[in-house]
Amino acid sequence: xxxxxxxxxxxxxxxxxxxxxxxxxxxxxxxxxxxxxxxxxxxxxxxxxxxxxxxxxxxxxxxxxxxxxxxxxxxxxxxxxxxxxxxxxxxxxxxxxxxxxxxxxxxxxxxxxxxxxxxxxxxxxxxxxxxxxxxxxxxxxxxxxxxxxxxxxxxxxxxxxxxxxxxxxxxxxxxxxxxxxxxxxxxxxxxxxxxxxxxxxxxxxxxxxxxxxxxxxxxxxxxxxxxxxxxxxxxxxxxxxxxxxxxxxxxxxxxxxxxxxxxxxxxxxxxxxxxxxxxxxxxxxxxxxxxxxxxxxxxxxxxxxxxxxxxxxxxxxxxxxxxxxxxxxxxxxxxxxxxxxxxxxxxxxxxxxxxxxxxxxxxxxxxxxxxxxxxxxxxxxxxxxxxxxxxxxxxxxxxxxxxxxxxxxxxxxxxxxxxxxxxxxxxxxxxxxxxxxxxxxxxxxxxxxxxxxxxxxxxxxxxxxxxxxxxxxxxxxxxxxxxxxxxxxxxxxxxxxxxxxxxxxxxxxxxxxxxxxxxxxxxxxxxxxxxxxxxxxxxxxxxxxxxxxxxxxxxxxxxxxxxxxxxxxxxxxxxxxxxxxxxxxxxxxxxxxxxxxxxxxxxxxxxxxxxxxxxxxxxxxxxxxxxxxxxxxxxxxxxxxxxxxxxxxxxxxxxxxxxxxxxxxxxxxxxxxxxxxxxxxxxxxxxxxxxxxxxxxxxxxxxxxxxxxxxxxxxxxxxxxxxxxxxxxxxxxxxxxxxxxxxxxxxxxxxxxxxxxxxxxxxxx
Numbered sequence: 001x002x003x004x005x006x007x008x009x010x011x012x013x014x015x016x017x018x019x020x021x022x023x024x025x026x027x028x029x030x031x032x033x034x035x036x037x038x039x040x041x042x043x044x045x046x047x048x049x050x051x052x053x054x055x056x057x058x059x060x061x062x063x064x065x066x067x068x069x070x071x072x073x074x075x076x077x078x079x080x081x082x083x084x085x086x087x088x089x090x091x092x093x094x095x096x097x098x099x100x101x102x103x104x105x106x107x108x109x110x111x112x113x114x115x116x117x118x119x120x121x122x123x124x125x126x127x128x129x130x131x132x133x134x135x136x137x138x139x140x141x142x143x144x145x146x147x148x149x150x151x152x153x154x155x156x157x158x159x160x161x162x163x164x165x166x167x168x169x170x171x172x173x174x175x176x177x178x179x180x181x182x183x184x185x186x187x188x189x190x191x192x193x194x195x196x197x198x199x200x201x202x203x204x205x206x207x208x209x210x211x212x213x214x215x216x217x218x219x220x221x222x223x224x225x226x227x228x229x230x231x232x233x234x235x236x237x238x239x240x241x242x243x244x245x246x247x248x249x250x251x252x253x254x255x256x257x258x259x260x261x262x263x264x265x266x267x268x269x270x271x272x273x274x275x276x277x278x279x280x281x282x283x284x285x286x287x288x289x290x291x292x293x294x295x296x297x298x299x300x301x302x303x304x305x306x307x308x309x310x311x312x313x314x315x316x317x318x319x320x321x322x323x324x325x326x327x328x329x330x331x332x333x334x335x336x337x338x339x340x341x342x343x344x345x346x347x348x349x350x351x352x353x354x355x356x357x358x359x360x361x362x363x364x365x366x367x368x369x370x371x372x373x374x375x376x377x378x379x380x381x382x383x384x385x386x387x388x389x390x391x392x393x394x395x396x397x398x399x400x401x402x403x404x405x406x407x408x409x410x411x412x413x414x415x416x417x418x419x420x421x422x423x424x425x426x427x428x429x430x431x432x433x434x435x436x437x438x439x440x441x442x443x444x445x446x447x448x449x450x451x452x453x454x455x456x457x458x459x460x461x462x463x464x465x466x467x468x469x470x471x472x473x474x475x476x477x478x479x480x481x482x483x484x485x486x487x488x489x490x491x492x493x494x495x496x497x498x499x500x501x502x503x504x505x506x507x508x509x510x511x512x513x514x515x516x517x518x519x520x521x522x523x524x525x526x527x528x529x530x531x532x533x534x535x536x537x538x539x540x541x542x543x544x545x546x547x548x549x550x551x552x553x554x555x556x557x558x559x560x561x562x563x564x565x566x567x568x569x570x571x572x573x574x575x576x577x578x579x580x581x582x583x584x585x586x587x588x589x590x591x592x593x594x595x596x597x598x599x600x601x602x603x604x605x606x607x608x609x610x611x612x613x614x615x616x617x618x619x620x621x622x623x624x625x626x627x628x629x630x631x632x633x634x635x636x637x638x639x640x641x642x643x644x645x646x647x648x649x650x651x652x653x654x655x656x657x658x659x660x661x662x663x664x665x666x667x668x669x670x671x672x673x674x675x676x677x678x679x680x681x682x683x684x685x686x687x688x689x690x691x692x693x694x695x696x697x698x699x700x701x702x703x704x705x706x707x708x709x710x711x712x713x714x715x716x717x718x719x720x721x722x723x724x725x726x727x728x729x730x731x732x733x734x735x736x737x738x739x740x741x742x743x744x745x746x747x748x749x750x751x752x753x754x755x756x757x758x759x760x761x762x763x764x765x
Contacts, residue, residue, distance in 0.1 A: 066115035067238045074114050075165040079172025083193045089161035090215065091190045095176055097169050100184040102203075105347060108235040109205050110185075114164040116232055116239065117212065120156045160219050162212075183340070189215060200337050202346055205231050305329075309357030311349060311364045316373045319365065323388050330388040331356075331396075331409050332363040334374055339382040348402040352409065360409050387412050387462060394459050398530045412462045419454055419467055424474040435522040436465040436491050443471055443484040450485050453507040460513055465489075465520040487512070489519045494565065523568075524561045527625040535623050536654040540684055544624035544671050545640055545648050556647055556671035557624060563676040564622035571620075575612075582610045620680060637695055647671050651683050658692040 063070045077085055077093065086093070094110055096103040157163055169176035169184065179188070179195075187199035187208070201207040209231055217224045225245075232239035305328060314322065314332065323330045333349055335342035353362040367374035367382065377386065377393075385396040387408075398404050414420075419440065422430065430437060438461070440454055454469065461467050475481075479488060479495050485506050487498040498515050500506050527535055527543065535541060544560045546553055589605035627634055627642030635641050638659060640648050649669040651660045663669055663679050682689040 064111075064115060065237055066112075066119050067241070069119040071115045071118050074111065075163065077165050077167040079167060079175035082167070082172075082175060086165075086190050086193045088192065089163060090196075090219065091163050091165055092212065092215075093188050093190060094164075094166045095169050095179070095181045095184065095186040095188070096166060097184045099170070102344075103185045106185055106203055109203075109208065110164075110166075112232055112234050112236055113205060113208055113212070115237075117156055117162075117164070160216055162216060162219065187211075202337065203343060204346065204350060205234055304358050305361045306353065306357050306359065309354045311353040311362045314363045314365050314370075314373075316370055319363075319370075319373055322361075323363070324391060327390045328361055329412060330361045330363055331412065332365060332386050332388060334365045334367055334377065334379045334382070334384040334386070336367050336382045338368075342383045345383050345400050348400065348405060351402055352405045355406055356409055360413055362409075387459070389459055392456070392459050394462060396463070398463060408463045414458075414466075419451075419458060419469050422468045422470050422472075424472050424478075427468070427470065427472075427475060430466065430468070431490065431493060434466050436489060436520055438465055438467040438487065438489050438516065438520075439475070439479070440467070440469040441471070441476060441479075441481050441484055441486040441488075442469055446485050450503070450506060453509060453512075456509055457512060457516065461516065461520070465516070489516070491519070491523050492561070492565075494523070494568070521621075523564050524557065524622045524624060527623045535621060536652065538655065539619040539621045540680075541621045541623055541652045541654070542676055542680065543650050543652050544622075545627040545634055545638075545642060545650065546624050546671065547628050547642050547647060548626050549628065550647070552647075559671045559673050560622060560624060560649070560676070563673040566673065566677060567620060567622075567680065579610060579612050582612060586610065618684065620684060649676060651679065653692070657695045659695060660688075660690050660692050662690060664690055 063072050065071065075085075085091075167175070169181060185203070187203070189196045189199070189211075199208070199211050201211060209229065213224055213228065228245035230239060230241065230243040230245050311333070312318075312322075319332075322328070323332065333342075333345070335345070337343075349362075349364070356362060365373060367379060377384075383400075386393045387396060396408060398408055427437070427439070442450065454467075458467055485503070486500070487506065488495045489498075496519055498512065505511065521531070521535065524544075525531065525535060542560070542563070544556065546556050550556075586605060586608050589608070590602065593599075593602035593605050625634070627640070627647070631642065638650055638661065640650070640661070642648075645668075647670070648661065649671055651669070653659065660679070660683050661669060663675060664682050667675075669675050669679055679690070683692075
């Protein structure tokens with residue numbers, strides 16, 4: 001029977017995994033060839049153009065212009081003649097699909113990269129070209145722009161025998177499958193029709209150019225600039241070829257160059273802005289104004305972070321110099337080039353760096369190169385994102401969209417400014433925009449150690465709640481503060497206090513953070529993918545399933561919040577009564593001992609400690625979820641369809657995989673304060689008066705029900721276990737005796753025989 005149940009559980013778990021829908025995160029992976037070829041969508045007229053096709057019917061065959069020179073369309077390869085077309089020289093080929101969004105996004109980069117290299121001429125000998133590269137850091141341009149670049153014997157393609165091309169995997173799916181193209185877009189380098197290497201770096205202008213530069217240097221050693229090339233922006237039609245490159249092309253793979261790049265970045269950050277010559281002239285021309293002598297003791301202005309608007313590639317040495325050994329805030333991504341999730345994150349990460357130019361330092365670490373560094377940071381999955389400030393760090397575990405990253409980063413900027421000091425008016429304005437605010441009260445006696453402990457908390461609160469401090473007597477009177485320092489949290493104007501018995505308790509970082517984590521959610525937060533575990537685990541959750549676009553949405557949400565406030569007020573009152581009863585009982589013991597003159601009883605009574613906390617019981621939380629956006633999950637888990645059934649409320653017990661969706665009368669729980677408050681006590685009692693439903697199968701429901709019963713009645717469960725063990729032992733002994741009654745083997749006077757006079761072969765003397 002046990003084997004049968006085990007097999008059934010295994011089969012059901014495998015079946016549930018096979019039928020489970022993919023997570024939203026996995027739905028953003030690169031499109032595979034099989035997925036794209038199985039689609040039956042009609043091809044848009046301009047789909048090939050968006051994906052980078054150049055010589056299909058959807059794309060004009062007109063030449064383009066780059067730096068004033070004419071550039072012919074990129075070669076679109078024919079799958080049937082692939083080997084023939086690529087039989088001579090090097091070919092850098094892009095495999096794409098017109099349906100692929102990643103292909104469409106990288107198309108401007110690919111086209112600009114081709115145009116940029118195509119107009120690089122090499123009219124001089126290799127020695128002269130090398131000298132020109134070293135002097136000007138730019139390719140030797142043609143002396144005449146009118147001459148056809150393609151026909152020139154010294155053109156880029158002729159000099160390096162290097163060509164760019166694309167191929168449509170929808171039109172030539174068999175070829176792409178034979179070439180093991182498993183994702184779009186895929187970039188591969190061929191030499192004389194033979195695969196040399198697949199590109200596995202960052203799919204952006206820097207990454208692709210780095211790959212091309214390495215290849216060109218291997219074809220003609222010494223012909224490429226040591227410092228790299230100045231690259232154009234995707235979609236640009238010109239670039240200043242005389243300008244120096246932004247960063248070294250070798251910095252990601254050479255730790256020494258990575259260190260140099262980091263030092264260069266630090267040097268750039270340390271440059272102090274000075275007045276321009278025009279401003280200086282304007283200042284000196286003002287009458288009746290004496291020029292001030294420079295004060296050597298004056299403090300330099302702090303350097304502006306992220307001046308380049310780009311993510312800085314960090315090595316072991318540059319990471320220690322720029323991040324660890326400074327107090328500058330950094331937002332750092334740890335990645336691997338082959339990781340699909342990292343590749344999907346790359347465009348958003350680069351765009352975030354641009355948007356936060358001059359505001360926050362953005363960095364990245366290639367864990368394939370910097371293995372030791374990633375091990376020290378305890379990177380266990382890719383990508384891993386951390387926010388650093390000096391020697392402290394906190395891991396970002398939110399969503400990876402551009403808006404989510406920028407929003408988190410902007411909130412993190414407040415961390416570097418320290419804990420803001422507010423007065424009563426400022427705090428009142430803050431309450432209008434912030435749902436959760438931690439307020440730290442201090443006075444003239446608060447020490448520097450107290451403030452240092454407070455500053456340590458800010459990093460862990462990034463993205464969760466606001467932390468401010470005050471010495472306002474108005475706020476102290478409002479929140480009835482009589483001892484300092486004191487910490488409270490205000491959620492929708494309702495305060496909750498951190499109970500500290502001494503000033504030393506206010507410096508206990510772990511205890512403070514643990515309390516803050518328990519109260520940093522709003523009273524009725526929205527359930528999302530990023531906070532679902534925090535909201536649902538370890539407590540009963542009254543979950544309102546609402547429709548955001550519905551007219552009565554705000555009223556339903558208000559009803560749930562009012563129910564939450566009433567419930568919390570009621571539980572606080574009950575807790576205070578229980579604590580007062582314990583105090584009264586202690587005082588009564590003390591008075592009785594004093595009346596009897598029993599010193600021993602008096603000492604025992606005074607030694608009684610009242611250790612009671614609101615967290616001793618399983619708490620009840622409140623939340624709401626968008627039933628339209630999460631319609632599929634809600635329907636499969638709770639059997640509720642908002643579009644059909646309307647707004648509903650359930651009470652969920654995630655620890656035991658069960659929920660309640662009906663009141664004691666059998667009616668559905670609705671977003672009403674009365675309906676919710678009448679149902680909660682019937683559910684959270686030791687023996688629920690309302691029958692629960694399971695979010696798992698029958699076997700799972702039986703298991704979690706048994707486990708829940710054991711937790712609620714541990715002594716009864718222990719008695720049942722001991723009783724079952726005794727019955728099993730007794731039954732085993734009875735079976736053994738019944739088997740032994742049929743005869744037994746014995747030894748007598750050197751002769752062996754069997755009881756009852758019968759031998760094993762059935763013969764008897």
